[in-house]
Structure formats: structure tokens, C-alpha cells
Amino acid sequence: MRVVENLNRALHEVLAADPKARLLGEDLLDPYGGAFKATRGLSTAFPGQVLTTPISENAITGVGAGLALCGETAIVEIMFSDFVTLAFDQIVNFAAKSVSMYGTRVPMRLIVRLPTGGGRGYGPTHSQSLQKHFIGVPGLDVYEMSPLHDNRAVLAAMIASQRPCVFFEDKVLYTKRMHQVDDPFTWDLTDGLARVHVDAPPDCVIIAPGGVTHRAVAAMRRLLIEQEIICTLLVPSRLHPLDVTSLVAAARGAKSVVVAEESTAGGTWGAEVAHRLHQELWGVLRNPVALAHSADSVIPTASHLERAVLLTETTIHDTVLESLK
Amino acid sequence: MTTTDLDRLLLIRHFERALLDLFAKGELNGTTHTCLGQEIVPVAVSGLLGPDDRVFSNHRGHGHYLARFDDPAGLLAEIMGREGAVCGGVGGSQHILRDGYVSTGVQGESLPVAAGAALHLRGSGALACAYIGDGTWGEGAVYESLNLAALWGLPLLVVVEHNGIAQTTPTELAMSGDIAARCAAFGVRHVALPADDVGAVRAVLEPLVSSVRTGSPLVVEFAVNRLGPHSKGDDTRSGVDELRDWYRDMSGDTGFAEADARAHDLVDSVVREVKARPASRWDR
Structure with a gap:
């Protein structure tokens, strides 16, 4: 199974397990199914839970934070992680801070998915790896997709943590096979x-x-x-x-x-x-x-x-x- | 106007005055933004909100809180970092979360979040109400959110306290065009109202707010006067004393003097009682 199929299956499972969970992002709807096809089939299977959005990274991340604040699970896809700079305020100053700045632990089940990295010739504003800008933000967890980690378990861990998470997904991984390590390793x-x-x-x-x-x-x-x-x-x-x-x-x-x-x-x-x-x-x-x-x-x-x-x-x-x- | 509304107006007025007094004496940490002169807006709006509605406040939020919750002691304890603080003294004046009420200190940040809450509430009959200022309209998040609210039919009520000045910058130096036209561009309903009579405001807003609950977002723009500084003693304006003030206008009304004395005494006793409390504790 390819990594993108594994991720797609994991997203299916999140939406199926929790009818209140929502997925938001640009160009997610079938038949297109997202720029990298990670969300293919989801809008067909869960029409009420998948929202296609305008090109408004700040607002859609804030909407995800608002849903999370109300107790829902929200997954936001930013089409290219480069554009997460437009949502930095919502992630750093609202979602992550809300976990603790109100004096008690506030559960925030928000996952911001970030297709990331270079190697595909997309140039300076569509190829970056911006993980470092999110390291050390109190209340925020930083995950990265891997061909050795089943995305079903990874998404489940993020949701169980009840903390906002940014999930960096290296774009070159999408077409690779899961769990494939050749001899002698x-x-x-x-x-x-x-x-x-x-x-x-x-x-x-x-x-x-x-x-x-x-x-x-x-x-x-x-x-x-x-x-x-x-x-x-x-x-x-x-x-x-x-x-x-x-x-x-x-x-x-x-x-x-x-x-x-x-x-x-x-x-x-x-x-x-x-x-x-x-x-x-x-x-x-x-x-x-x-x-x-x-x-x-x-x-x-x-x-x-x-x-x-x-x-x-x-x-x-x-x-x-x-x-x- | 019922006694309750007047009591609430006066409670907010005396609470804010007490804060400036405490600052002057060096008894408060950091800064605070008072809503002196703007009290009618939250008192009028809160009367139209139900327990399931969500409220999003901002940096100038004491009036919003006191109009929603009868809890001056909890708010003052929060601002002073004393036991019984709403948020343990962590959030302070600008960052409060309680029972569906949330405030944040970044301009425009709350509107996308309020849109998310409205999405959560859509179809339930409840709404999300976000208070913003005229200065907030400089933030792009406002427009992204209005677009979503109209597109998605969100039960979002945006209350604009247009006091004509953002910190020290008059609106005419910061806003091209006007708020009504900006709302029209998104197909979002807009109504402009004076904020000098609680009952009159409610009479106009009641049917409009009802329609927000069924998914028709609304921006209500109140013309208000900010009678105090932006933060502590930083007012650069002249002529503030000549600005219209409901407190002065109503001072001759029957029962005003008694209500004013009651509110003054209540705040005075709250200040004395909260000051005497031990420091708040925070379990990180």
C-alpha cells in the first residue's frame, strides 16, 4: 500500500468513527479529492463532514480551532505547508495557547495537515520544510508522516492527545510504499x-x-x-x-x-x-x-x-x- | 429600562473606574483596556443571548464579561491574580474562558474561531456572538470570516463597537470606505445603531438576532464613545470630557442616584475583599 492510501484510509477511519469529526480544506471535494489525493473519496463517503473552503488559510484554521474549542475533532488541510505562515496566528496564538492560557487544561482536538518539502520542482514558495518554526511552541505538538508509521495509529495518537497538532507530510512520501525496507536492513x-x-x-x-x-x-x-x-x-x-x-x-x-x-x-x-x-x-x-x-x-x-x-x-x-x- | 439593566451598566462603569484607580495606585500588574462609555452595547446585546450562545470577546472585554456573568469578584481576581480568579490569573484581563465565553488579545483572531463555533452550532438555534472594534476591520481575518459566514449560512452575530479610535489612531486614518459597504460586498446584513438606550437597541435587534439563529449572519455596528484611554493613561485626545456619556445623561433619572450608590458600594466591597485574598495558584 502506498503512503497516500494509508493516510487516506486513516482519514476515512477518523470520520467514520466520529460523525462529528470534520475535515476542511481547499479543493478537497471529489472527483479532485485534494491536491495530493490524500482526501480522495472522503467527500463522497462523508458529505456532511468534509467542507471545501475558499483560499483562506487563516480562517479555515481558525474555524478548525473553533470546532475544537466546542469539543469536536477538526482536521484542516493546508494545500502546501508553505502557506501555513498565513495560519501561524491561529495555530500559535489561539489553538496552542488555548490548551493552557485559560488556567485549566482545555482539550483541543485540532490537526493541521501540511503537505511539505521539496524535490518536485515546485520552487521557493511550494517546497519548504517549515517544521522548525513550530518547535517549542507551548501546547503544540509537531508530527511528521513516515513510511514506517501507520497513519491510523498516528492520527489516533494526535486525537487522543487532545492537543493541537501540526502534521508535516513530505510530499515525496505519498507515492512510496508503506513499511518497505529492503535487505539487508x-x-x-x-x-x-x-x-x-x-x-x-x-x-x-x-x-x-x-x-x-x-x-x-x-x-x-x-x-x-x-x-x-x-x-x-x-x-x-x-x-x-x-x-x-x-x-x-x-x-x-x-x-x-x-x-x-x-x-x-x-x-x-x-x-x-x-x-x-x-x-x-x-x-x-x-x-x-x-x-x-x-x-x-x-x-x-x-x-x-x-x-x-x-x-x-x-x-x-x-x-x-x-x-x- | 429595568433596574437590572441599569445596575449592570453602573456595575461596569464603577468596575472600570476602580481598575484605573488601582492602576494609579500601582496595585495592578501589566495593563488593562477599559470600556468606559461603551457599556450600553454589551448590556443590550447580552439581554438577547441565551445560555447556549457562545460569546467571543476581545482586549476590551470587561463589559462583555460583566454583562454575561454576575461575577465582578471573579473578574477582578483574574485581573489581580488572586484566589477565585476565573482563569487562575493566567489569562488576565484579555484571555478569559468560561461557560461558552472566550476572549483573546489578538485583533481579528476571534472571528474565524467564532465562525467555527457557529458551524458547530448551526441548526441548533444557538448563535456565536463576536464583539470587535472598528480597528479590527484592518485585519484580513475579518473578511475571510465574513465570506465563510455568508457562504455557509452560519449563525454568526458580529457586534462592532465603533468608537472612532483604535488605540490612538482615528478611524479616518485607518479605514477607507465604511463597514456597511464592506458587509454588503459579502452579502452579509448590516445594521447601524446608536448605543444610547438599552431598550431601543433591543427592540431593533430582537427580530434580527432571531434570524441570525436560523443561519443568516449579521453585523451590528454601534456608534459609541470611548471615554477612557486605550490602556491606562495613554489618551492622546482632547475634548473627551465633551463626548456624550449615558452616565451623565441618565444621572437625573428617577432611581439613578440610588442605583449608582449601590453599584459604587458593591464594587468598593469587591475590591476590598479581592485585594485581601491570597495569590492565585496555577497547576501547569
């Missing part, structure tokens, strides 16, 4: 943390969000075949707040740790992860945690220029090699 999943590994202690632990999975595994394959360097990949579903305990346990024995993400340089999620690991493993780690990310640049449209800016398999490969020097 195997994968497992424990408490929301996916692990891709071979049956041997790793030289390097790579920590990456779901959208980077394929690039990381490709780098790991090359490192293993060409240099006999063994890597383990850890993919958390929730990027923030981060459950650092399991990362620490896995990183403790490795010679190096690399955090890889598609965000452009500066103030990254990886910097936060590195800081948390340094706090726990200072004096144990042989080298500082290394960061792999895209360049400090807008994301160009032409494919040769885009490749030069975005995080690639080679970026991760080279960062791992450097970290082991």
Missing part, C-alpha cells in the same frame, strides 16, 4: 519510534523525521557496502515534544550521531535534538552530534539547482563519514 517500531538497522551494533546512529527515511536508508546502504560502516536509523513520529529517552538509549553506544532533516540551515529541529542529546550524553559521546540539512537558501525550481540546495542521500552519507573521523 530490517525495521521495527517501539513506542512511536521506528528503527531501521542490521543485526549488529551501529557505528553511527542517524535520527531523522519520516520524510528523510528513504534518503537515510540509501546513505546507510552505500556506507555499509562501500565502507563497511554500520548505521541505525531512528525515525520518531512526534518531533516535538521529543521523547529523548529512547534516542539516548540508542545513541549511547554509537561512535557518532547524525540528525538529518530537509529544513534549511539555522535554528533547526536537529539543533534541538542535538542539544537534548548533549545534555544527556556529554562525556559519553565521542564527537558532537552532527547535523545534516538543506543549505541556507531558498529552494530553486530547476532540478539541478534544487538538488544542490536540498538535503540528499549524499549529504547524509558525507555527514556520517565526517562524524566518524
